[in-house]
Amino acid sequence: MSIFGTDGVRGLANGQLTADLALGLGVAAARVLVAHTDERPTPAGRTRPLAVVGRDTRVSGQFLEHAIVAGLASAGVDVLRLRVLPTPGVAFLTDRLRADLGVMISASHNPMPDNGIKFLARGGVKLDDALEDEIEARLGEQWDRPTGAGVGRVTPYGPPVEEYAAHLVGTLDGERPLAGLRVVLDCAHGAASVVGPKALADAGAEVIAIGAAPDGLNINAGVGSTHLDHLRAAVVEHGADAGFALDGDADRCLAVDHAGEDVDGDQIMAILALALQERGRLVADTLVATVMSNLGLIQALDRAGVAVRQAAVGDRYVLEEMRAGGFNLGGEQSGHVILRDHATTGDGVLTALHVMQRMAASGRSLAELASVVTRLPQVLVNVADVDKGRAGSDPALLSAVAAAEEDLAGSGRVLLRPSGTEALVRVMVEAPTSEKASAVAASLADVVRERLAL
Structure with a gap:
């Protein structure tokens, strides 16, 4: 099995993810x-490849940063150390500095003991599967190491927080629009x-920052997008x-x-899609979402004349669909939102800025803006220990799904999604009521257990 998952290499720091x-x-x-x-020309005066490396606040990021920087420099790559900076900030500077690659050391929303390594290609875009396979194939391979003047130089990079914050604020219209x-x-x-409160304040908002005192051990601990109570x-x-x-x-946010x-990622995408459409800036009047986005989002945008294209789950697949069609807005229900006019990946601070700009420009509250989407009750049942490979071909299961869709008669939907890493199938049902969604999901889950039993 590949060491690369849906978002780089991730695991227990100093467990699966070691300095070696x-x-x-x-x-x-x-x-x-x-x-x-x-084939973009190398900037004048540059004689070696260039990489930029950033990390989040996990204490393990310190030794992992030194290890990966050592690997890059030993391969003849000059390295600019960005230190603590969000993933989209690393992507932005990878592009801005015309670096040959970018590296982000983070496990995103995972608990503190985990960490991860994400690679970005030139332009600040995530790698495709083929490049990740090639990297993995070269692990431990014998090679001719550069020596003497051929090794890379390692340098701290000036003011990345200030540069990234200025970029974020510069995507808004007018002076202090918030x-x-x-x-x-x-x-x-x-x-x-640091950069999140700074960008919002620089844009004119009055900011109360919470969860903004990292000590290396408290990242995501009861705070952030997975813990909204505070x-x-x-x-x-x-x-x-x-x-x-x-x-x-x-790289993501909820509101x-x-x-x-709560205002989830689907509602945030609707707010931004309608704002762009109103100004004639939504390419092809189309939003790219995933198959997990609520039917309520699709219905709301359909009423406004906005089409929704659905990609596989994962922001990389959303971005692939956006790039293929030239679309400029996409994202996930979980809060990854890609404003492609300004970013190459999901950007939580950028998303917050643009939602607030819509509030300020329209004079409407966030609640009023979000109310355009009426979320249908959504029930998800994970059916474990089954042959997920037959989920899309078993005749009796396909017949049961068709019957459920006919029963919902356009007022809901059914989605069967095999897990990418486990022997389970996810049964997702949306319906006009929670009771109806639960009943249909339970019935289909029983069919999955019976027909796909190992």
Whole structure:
């Protein structure tokens, strides 16, 4: 099984993800990615390939950063150390500095003991599966090491936080466009603990930052986009107009309105899609979402004349669909939102800025803007210990799915999704009521257990 998952290499730091592995990945990535760079001219005066490396606030990121930097430099690559910076900030500077590759050391929303390594190709885009396979194939391979002047140089990079914050604010219209708005930002004690509050304040908002005191051990610990309770309470306590919660590497965000009610990724995408459409900036009047997005999103945008294309689950697949069709907005229900006019990956701080810009420009509350989407009740049942490979071909199961869809008669939907890593099938049902969704999901789960039993 590949060491690469849906978002790079991830595992228990110093368990599966060791300094030795990080060192080897640095060498292998340097050799593969530099060989696959495009034909853009190398900047004048640059004699060696260039990489940028950033990390989140996990204490394990310190030794993993040194290991991967050592691997890159030993392969003849110059390295700029960005230190603590969100994943989208690393992607931005990979592109801005015309680096040959970017590296982000983070396990995103995972607990602190985990960590991960994500690679970015030139331009700041995530790698495709073929490049990851090639990197893995070169791990431990014998090679001719450069010596003397051929090894890479390692340098701290100037002011990455200031440069990235200025980029974020520069994507908005006008001077201090968020003036008059009060916002709570939960930084998950993660990579955006400094740059997130700074960008929102520079854009004119009054910012109350929580989860912004990282100590290397507290990332995602009861805070951030997977733990919204503190954000809900803080928004109500401070009388804020809205609140946004980031994850550990700040590539996604979720929101709550002024009353502390949740606003999920589907609602955020609807708000941004309609804002872009109103200004004639939504390419082909199309949003790219995933198969897990709620039917309520599709229905709301259909009423507004916006089409929704659905990709496989995972922000990399959303981005692939966006690039293939030239679309400029996409994302996931979980809060990964890609504003492709300004970013090459999901960006939680950028998303918060643009949602708030819509609030300020329209004079409408977040609750009112989000209300365009009426979320259908959604039930997800995981059926374990089954032959997931037959989920799309078993005749009796396919017949049961067709019958369920006919029963819902366009008022809901059914999705069977085999797990990518486990022997299980996920049964997802949306229906007009929770009772109906639960009943249909339970019935289909029984068929999956019976027909796909190992």
